[in-house]
Amino acid sequence: MATIRDVAKLAKVSTATVSRVINRNGYVNEGTKKRVKDAIEQLNYLPNDVARSLFKGRSKMIALFVPDITNPFFPEMARAVEDVTNRHDYTFVLCNTDNDIAKQIDYLNALQQKSVDGFIIVSSSMTEEHLQHIQVPIVALDRIISPDISSVTVNNRGGSRQAVQYLKSIGCTRIAHIAGPEHVNNAVYRMQGYLDEVNNADWFTEDYIIPGKYNFDAARDAAVKLLNTHSEVDGIFVGNDLMGAGVLNAAVSVGRKVPDDLAVIGFDGIAIGETITPTLTTMAQPIYDIGAKAAEMLIKQINSQEPAVMNEEFTVQLVERQSTL
Amino acid sequence: MATIRDVAKLAKVSTATVSRVINRNGYVNEGTKKRVKDAIEQLNYLPNDVARSLFKGRSKMIALFVPDITNPFFPEMARAVEDVTNRHDYTFVLCNTDNDIAKQIDYLNALQQKSVDGFIIVSSSMTEEHLQHIQVPIVALDRIISPDISSVTVNNRGGSRQAVQYLKSIGCTRIAHIAGPEHVNNAVYRMQGYLDEVNNADWFTEDYIIPGKYNFDAARDAAVKLLNTHSEVDGIFVGNDLMGAGVLNAAVSVGRKVPDDLAVIGFDGIAIGETITPTLTTMAQPIYDIGAKAAEMLIKQINSQEPAVMNEEFTVQLVERQSTL
DNA sequence: TTGTAGGCGTTATCAA
DNA sequence: TTGATAACGCCTACAA
Numbered sequence: 001m002a003t004i005r006d007v008a009k010l011a012k013v014s015t016a017t018v019s020r021v022i023n024r025n026g027y028v029n030e031g032t033k034k035r036v037k038d039a040i041e042q043l044n045y046l047p048n049d050v051a052r053s054l055f056k057g058r059s060k061m062i063a064l065f066v067p068d069i070t071n072p073f074f075p076e077m078a079r080a081v082e083d084v085t086n087r088h089d090y091t092f093v094l095c096n097t098d099n100d101i102a103k104q105i106d107y108l109n110a111l112q113q114k115s116v117d118g119f120i121i122v123s124s125s126m127t128e129e130h131l132q133h134i135q136v137p138i139v140a141l142d143r144i145i146s147p148d149i150s151s152v153t154v155n156n157r158g159g160s161r162q163a164v165q166y167l168k169s170i171g172c173t174r175i176a177h178i179a180g181p182e183h184v185n186n187a188v189y190r191m192q193g194y195l196d197e198v199n200n201a202d203w204f205t206e207d208y209i210i211p212g213k214y215n216f217d218a219a220r221d222a223a224v225k226l227l228n229t230h231s232e233v234d235g236i237f238v239g240n241d242l243m244g245a246g247v248l249n250a251a252v253s254v255g256r257k258v259p260d261d262l263a264v265i266g267f268d269g270i271a272i273g274e275t276i277t278p279t280l281t282t283m284a285q286p287i288y289d290i291g292a293k294a295a296e297m298l299i300k301q302i303n304s305q306e307p308a309v310m311n312e313e314f315t316v317q318l319v320e321r322q323s324t325l
Numbered sequence: 326m327a328t329i330r331d332v333a334k335l336a337k338v339s340t341a342t343v344s345r346v347i348n349r350n351g352y353v354n355e356g357t358k359k360r361v362k363d364a365i366e367q368l369n370y371l372p373n374d375v376a377r378s379l380f381k382g383r384s385k386m387i388a389l390f391v392p393d394i395t396n397p398f399f400p401e402m403a404r405a406v407e408d409v410t411n412r413h414d415y416t417f418v419l420c421n422t423d424n425d426i427a428k429q430i431d432y433l434n435a436l437q438q439k440s441v442d443g444f445i446i447v448s449s450s451m452t453e454e455h456l457q458h459i460q461v462p463i464v465a466l467d468r469i470i471s472p473d474i475s476s477v478t479v480n481n482r483g484g485s486r487q488a489v490q491y492l493k494s495i496g497c498t499r500i501a502h503i504a505g506p507e508h509v510n511n512a513v514y515r516m517q518g519y520l521d522e523v524n525n526a527d528w529f530t531e532d533y534i535i536p537g538k539y540n541f542d543a544a545r546d547a548a549v550k551l552l553n554t555h556s557e558v559d560g561i562f563v564g565n566d567l568m569g570a571g572v573l574n575a576a577v578s579v580g581r582k583v584p585d586d587l588a589v590i591g592f593d594g595i596a597i598g599e600t601i602t603p604t605l606t607t608m609a610q611p612i613y614d615i616g617a618k619a620a621e622m623l624i625k626q627i628n629s630q631e632p633a634v635m636n637e638e639f640t641v642q643l644v645e646r647q648s649t650l
Numbered sequence: 651t652t653g654t655a656g657g658c659g660t661t662a663t664c665a666a
Numbered sequence: 667t668t669g670a671t672a673a674c675g676c677c678t679a680c681a682a
Binding site for chain 1 (some may be wrong): 658659660661664
């Protein structure tokens with residue numbers, strides 16, 4: 001690989017001049033500029049980013065922490081983050097954390113050693129404490145970490161209320177909820193939204209809230225149990241779409257017809273919802289948009305000296321499909 | 326951030342000694358070693374990886390190119406690559422290429438500037454030419470790039486033959502094929518495997534091969550058309566599972582019962598196949614394993630001076646589910 | 651067993 | 667308008 005010195009020698013100038021040409025700063029005569037450009041071309045020279053990073057203390061890299069990229073909710077978000085970071089000439093580093101604290105700390109350290117410029121973090125295990133020694137900007141995505149850390153989220157509680165209202169509006173009279181993990185704050189908000197709508201109903205019982213784990217299998221098992229013990233249930237608001245698919249599967253296996261005997265609505269708006277049969281009605285998040293927003297927010301913070309805390313809340317939207325129609 | 330000099334000063338030794346302690350090489354007295362370690366602890370010192378990279382010309386980073394991480398086939402592969410690279414203390418960089426040549430070249434350049442240590446590439450648009458100037462090891466994954474570049478793949482043609490044989494064995498007598506894009510070599514192999522089994526059948530016609538694009542929508546539309554024009558078709562071998570889901574959807578919409586009227590088998594073994602109704606029979610690739618193997622192969626090549634070309638072919642396995650039972 | 655010093659490739663400051 | 671040079675933080679001959 002050619003270095004700046006090779007270019008300088010070939011163009012018969014100093015490295016300083018080459019640097020000026022590359023970075024478009026400082027004065028440089030048109031003639032010499034051309035000589036330098038020719039030399040760069042001829043040698044196929046590309047500046048060494050590592051040396052640059054060392055000098056500047058910044059690497060033009062951004063990291064995204066997600067619990068697990070094989071969970072279909074995250075790829076689209078990751079995609080958005082990558083697209084935006086690329087557009088701003090950043091390199092994108094993806095980290096699967098499994099929500100494991102030790103793993104997250106390892107990543108934080110390893111990436112700081114590489115002078116990463118900022119972090120976008122989806123985590124329900126990380127707290128402000130773990131992050132207090134981080135010197136670069138951080139944006140919490142999908143799940144709030146602390147009031148002092150910028151965040152991009154959706155109206156989980158309001159959206160959930162809307163989901164339950166919708167089930168009522170299409171005639172459901174006994175509505176249950178398959179909930180996400182209680183240590184994930186958006187799962188708690190979604191359950192609260194459900195409770196807002198049903199808590200005062202005379203038919204409501206705690207039995208109608210079943211814990212799922214935001215995954216397919218647990219939700220299917222939970223739904224089978226629910227439907228067998230509570231045959232009066234005619235609507236289910238499910239904490240996320242992956243679990244919604246599990247519920248639809250359970251309905252088939254216990255012989256309940258969807259949507260005739262049972263209406264099901266999920267949350268998230270992942271693509272799978274459109275590929276299953278019946279297709280799944282859902283409160284759709286603008287997944288790509290929130291990922292993109294987080295990336296833009298982070299880059300803004302990186303480029304500004306005084307990084308103010310910003311919080312952005314997006315709105316989810318009802319998407320009606322076969323599971324309720 | 327503390328530097329090696331701060332540590333040296335605090336421990337009252339030279340930076341060379343600190344370096345020796347950190348890297349466990351060269352002799353260093355037990356007493357001074359302890360002093361150094363204490364100083365490191367006290368200052369919370371972590372070596373600057375950028376400086377290291379500059380000196381060594383290597384960054385301990387590995388990049389994975391995939392067409393699009395939102396395609397559910399890739400996350401599990403990416404996950405495997407990340408797990409293995411982490412285990413070897415490499416940092417993982419994910420790149421979505423959309424199979425766009427310009428984008429891939431941009432990534433190659435950007436990452437070379439960062440002294441990336443190696444590439445794992447899933448691409449059907451890249452050729453040997455594009456890669457000839459790359460100085461670090463490369464492993465082609467899922468799709469072969471050239472005989473001179475190491476690869477990890479599966480027995481696409483053999484697996485496809487097996488799929489068609491299976492359909493025959495359960496009684497199908499008119500078997501069609503929804504094919505992947507013709508510029509993707511594994512899609513071509515899969516079609517060839519299909520042809521191997523049906524080409525000589527008296528009932529076979531070219532009409533039974535319909536082009537899909539490895540995605541849901543195109544496959545659904547293709548299947549609707551096929552089933553409407555060729556009602557005699559009683560079995561479909563689909564080029565991948567995502568298209569398989571589309572075919573199942575199409576079957577419902579044209580009123581064909583699966584598996585009674587129509588048997589469907591896919592290829593890949595992605596998780597979606599188990600969540601849809603009916604569940605999808607498939608020729609399952611060991612997706613995680615091939616990703617992990619590619620990563621191990623690449624790391625081996627990075628660590629060896631004489632990088633021999635290696636080719637590994639995994640075997641796909643029939644997974645019977647409701648779409649054929 | 652330890653220290654000195656040069657260099658990895660850039661950038662930015664200061665002179666010229 | 668250009669050049670010489672000192673960093674950035676680390677590692678490794680070579681000396682001591």
